[in-house]
Amino acid sequence: MPMITEYHRPDNAADALALLGRTEPRTVPLAGGTWLVPRLGRQVPAGAVVDLRDLGWRGIERDPDTLRIGPMATLSEVAASPVCMALADGILARTARTDATVNVRNQATVGGTVVVAPADSEFVLALLALDAELTVQSSAGGYRIWSLEDLLQAPENALMGGLITQIRIHLPLSSAAGLARVARTPSDHPIVSAVALCAESRWHQEDVRVSGRVRIALGGVGRRPLIVQVERPDQASSAVSEAIGAAGAWGDHRGSDGYRRIVGALLAKRALDEALAY
Amino acid sequence: MDVHLTINGEAWTLDVRAGELLLHALRRAGFYGVKHGCETGECGACAIILNHRLVNSCTMLAAQADGASIITIEGLAPDRPGARGWLDPIQQAFIDCGAIQCGYCTPAQILAAKALLRENSSPTEREVREALAGVICRCTGYVKPVQAVLRVAALLRGEPAPAFDETDDGTPALPFPSTGDLPEAEEPPAFTSSGAEPTPTAIRVDAPRLILAPPRPDTRVVNRPAIKVDAVKLAKGRPVFTDDLTLPGMLYGALLTSPQAHARIRTIDTAQARALPGVHAVLTYQDVPRVIYASGGQSYPNPPPYDQVSLDSKVRHVGDRVAAVAAESPEIAEEALGLIQVEYEPLPAVFDPLEAMQEGAPVIHDEPDAVGIHDAERNLVHDLHVAYGDVEQGLAEADLVVEREYRVHQVQQVHIEPHVCITWWDEDDRLVVRSSTQVPFHTRRMLAPLVQLPIRRIRVIKPRIGGGFGGKQEMVLEDLCAHLTLATGRPVRMEYTREQSFASARSRHPQILRYRVGANKDGTLTAVHLHIIADKGAYGPHGLTVQFVSGFRGLSTYRAPHLRFDCQVVYTNKPAPGAYRGYGAPQALFALESVMEETALALGFDPVEFKRRNWLREGDEITMAKAMGEGREGFQQFVRSSGLEQCVQQGAAIANWERRYDPNWRFDPARPHIRRGLGFAVAMHGSGIAGLDMGAASIKLNDDGSFNLTVGATDLGTGSDTILAQIAAEVLGVPTEDILVYSSDTDLTPFDKGAYASSTTYISGNAVFKAAQEVRQQIIQHAARHLFLDPDPQQMTLEGRQVWTHDGRSVPLDQVALHSLHQATQHQIMASASHMSYESPPPFSAQFAELEVDIQTGQVTVQRLVIAVDCGTAINPVTASGQVEGGVIQALGYTLCEEMAYDHAGRLLTTDLRSYRVFAADEVPEMPVILVQTYEPSGPYGAKAVGEIPKHGVAPAVASAIFHATGVRLRALPFTPERVWQRLQEAQIPGVSS
């Protein structure tokens, strides 16, 4: 039972950030609550929450170049979004579904998921593979753009009481994605999981040849997701091996460190094969 | 703060605390249909519809919902004057399809269906499964809930759904759209028939197929599906569970548990906690009498050891009891726990039973007052040896001796309703204990000495139970709750968190099982020796009897002239295992079925043929029954009914077993890393504990010709109230709805030992049968004497709510009732009866598994589990098949994914339903159920048990299928990807490396 004493629901970002800037009581942002609420007053020793619901950060929109997702969009909204379903074989929509059951994804938000970024979130892997960027507004009011990859290195430092206000993906000309996983049961959260993306980049379309790129995000090997980017698929295998070799040791009762490394390389390959098959 | 909500169409303003969960706010407002099953958003029992979408109310603050429109189960078809008991079509479909067992998950499942159908009127089965996947059901295996949603969707679209009426030829109508035309088969299909691929079915949910072997009971109510007697209230989410009650002045109990695996409490300071406003009591070992006991809910005298006290100065596992608090709110209680200062003196701990038995290992029970520990210095709780014949001689005579070791692990019951109870003083100064227990009568007797009250001053009430599976055959927190009521004088409610359900409750015993099997070249067995080392965890409940069942079951399916069982039961610093559906049998039968298959293959036999040569047949003696009993004297037993051969034949046909002999079938050219396999196992169980288990029933006739049936038997969701009502209805010639069942309350219902050991149908059913027979006689006698001229009572019958003479005259039962109560020789027509049996007739099953192994990752995906069960007469084929489906899926969890894992310090790593995986609706395999009916002469209407047998065959059948797929034999459960992968690497089979 969360032992907080204050609940706030401001309708503008400035008020929200002002509340979050306080040190007494310790105040944290609340999105869907699926991660935070069970931990309030326990693992998260906060005395107050700021509910972001009325800030209006919920839309999923695209223009020719960019997909913009509001941090308060739920995983269900992503799963049902035609834009997300169309991009890269629908990898965002697909992983939003595999990450959580319907009653959770109706409540869990994109922003909350990115911040919590469990090592086994396939939705976060998909965002990483798509090279998502985030806008973070600090409590002082300034903005900073982070690549998701950088933000995940140390989310606490990146956020520092600020708020994610938008998630952005630069849309490739064309793209295909693949997902491969191993888990105890078909719908269980994965022990190891890989999302591969093959994209043709829009920024090079004036060039003589359209340039391609391959990004593979691997979860469950090391404490944080690994990300590998190469120009051509045939370069992927050695790059993945290198990334796995550099990852810190990590395992749990579902899979040892050694198993995760070996299976990680295999699943990266399977995900890439699936992407290439499209 | 005020929160404005529209709940079920009505405007509500709730005054909530900033941190109050929506779940608690709704329950506080009286919406008890919103259930608590965990704290982390993983079980879905708390799900509600919020602004048209299904969400969990336990991971949301009430304040977050401000302004929202909420639908709870109470809002689907609210009871109104003149319209009580009306039902939403989804509720109706759940009832009709038998989709409700304990009913604890039912409100959320129905709401999940409601939210789905609002958006999608024509869902596919896959979409239905996805919609239900967030609501875990531990009882049904999801077969019937999915069927219910598909059915109601069809009905709501205006499509005809199959009628539930009895079919023309009088065979039981099954309330499911049958996928085949097989409700009854005269001749079993040939064992290795056709060779055709199975035709894919449009709807994956199979109806239970009933295969009836003569003699078929000539019945009108029994052996037919009847709606569960508690279905309506459960479908409507009425407040029927222990916690659905708030008493004036009620306090909230909470338990402080040990962070240490083994330690003495050097000091414990409760001053700060006691000083916290709102705290009414803090109890430690210094505050409660030291009375030694055994917590397992078993018959008197409880089997040893007596090695527990309510609160102790020593802790023996992480999660062990340290202190209990009662406070005015759950939040204050939790805060108070944090203020209790405990200084521990850590002691060396031991987690492996083999190490714990060694000299010099830490002594876990060094207290002088423990009773009945075999050798406390060596942590040896029991040292058991039972022999029949001379095993060494039998092994010496064998052509071949196969020696194998198997390991089985610790798993938890995961009933969705946690352990919960409420205690209070009543107006007569008697202690009332309202508890979610499988054993109300044992609990009353066992509680009395702990709270130092005579039994007569304790009343235990068991309302509906949200699943138990053996976990509630245990006094887990009733004593602490009662101590808090004694200390405060107030009603106290206490409930486990999900984490405590794992770390501070019971589980299945892990074991190491070593078999030595002697066999001759002709395929006969000469001797079987089973040696078990069992991990008892920190305390002894059920340790003796579970291990005896392992030994008995592990040496009973197959005939052999020489048998021996040796067993050491060993303490470790882990949460104590106890009773879990199947007791010791799933452990033993995994090992037994595996070793028999290995022996067959070593001899060059087809495993099915080898097993068939040796399994028990009708007329055979179950030799170990006399030698072993269950921790006490045993009785000679014979198999009087067996449908095992039929089970194997029918199951094999449905499983397309002949593919096992086609080497090409194992490979998929499109997926070179996949291997397919088919596996097989048989199982045998019992029906109650012979010579010990007793159940009683009482029946009385009411003015309108209805009957009250009161039983001590505890329906924990299995449908036992319903089948007991069916038995009474059959004898008394009335429909089931004329029987008003009540269970159980130690003040109001006769004794029953409780719901365990597969005994309710067989033992309590026989008690009901006898009581009903007696009432029937009284009705006939009264009618013969007063209401007919010249009748022959010997030839009178009860049928269609009437008493009939042989020449066709009749009087309605209500007239008999009114006449006997008010008009002549006034008396109450009523009777009670008890039943105990020296027999425990075995149900049998044949289990088939079809699966795929990814040889590069080790992931095993089970596609299909076919099971054929001989449970004698299925009193209610729908509840019987529901038991089987739920049991099979629990067993699949045991086999593949469920596991209590610890770190090096004995801390449980699996304390929630994310780290501890149980199967969800969108990932269970196809699961056809075949009920092969036999007639058990000693059972009511020929019935045997069905509750536990489905747990036994899955693990060995899956192991058998993995062996078929890969050639690799797995001897340690569970078959998680890495374990399988490891064995595949060791075996170096081609293709395992990518």
Ligand SMILES: Cc1cc2nc3c(=O)[nH]c(=O)nc-3n(C[C@H](O)[C@H](O)[C@H](O)COP(=O)(O)OP(=O)(O)OC[C@H]3O[C@@H](n4cnc5c(N)ncnc54)[C@H](O)[C@@H]3O)c2cc1C
């Ligand atoms: C039953 C269940 C199953 C789950 N299964 C999976 C799974 O399989 N895989 C998986 O990866 N995850 C899983 N999750 C975790 C899930 O992904 C997270 O709980 C969820 O995504 C968090 O989103 P939320 O909106 O509820 O965030 P909240 O719980 O509200 O917040 C999460 C954190 O993010 C912060 N935060 C939220 N929004 C912002 C913002 N805009 N700016 C800055 N900080 C912010 C909060 O302060 C908090 O620290 C599961 C959760 C549950 C309950």
Ligand code: FES
């Ligand atoms: S009680 Fe809410 S999900 Fe378990």
Ligand code: FES
């Ligand atoms: S009926 Fe679903 S949990 Fe019991």
